[in-house]
Amino acid sequence: MQGFLIYCLAALAEIFGCFAVWQVFKLGRSVLWLVPALASLSFFAWVLTLLPFEQAGRAYAVYGGIYIISSLLWMWIIEGSCPDYWDILGGVICLIGAGIIYLAPRSL
Numbered sequence: 278m279q280g281f282l283i284y285c286l287a288a289l290a291e292i293f294g295c296f297a298v299w300q301v302f303k304l305g306r307s308v309l310w311l312v313p314a315l316a317s318l319s320f321f322a323w324v325l326t327l328l329p330f331e332q333a334g335r336a337y338a339v340y341g342g343i344y345i346i347s348s349l350l351w352m353w354i355i356e357g358s359c360p361d362y363w364d365i366l367g368g369v370i371c372l373i374g375a376g377i378i379y380l381a382p383r384s385l
Contacts (some may be wrong), residue, residue, distance in 0.1 A: 280328060284340055287324040294318035342375025376377035
């Protein structure tokens with residue numbers, strides 16, 4: 278459960294950081310948005326180091342599934358655009374893949 282919470286926190290930090298950059302370069306907002314973007318993206322990278330994996334690549338692979346679902350929730354809750362059938366199907370497939378990687382029995 279702790280790993281899942283770490284992944285969710287990382288996703289929130291990365292999505293916010295990227296969204297802040299989006300505000301500047303896509304929507305023409307103040308460059309001051311880059312300050313919280315940098316802080317949030319740095320926090321995101323640090324949070325991923327708290328995961329219980331020896332290999333960074335495996336931690337990132339599992340994170341990918343959580344990130345996709347989190348991005349769709351962000352689009353729905355923050356941006357007000359409801360995910361469609363294909364968004365949900367793709368997200369579920371990615372989450373299943375992430376679950377397989379995370380829960381796979383491995384010998385130490």
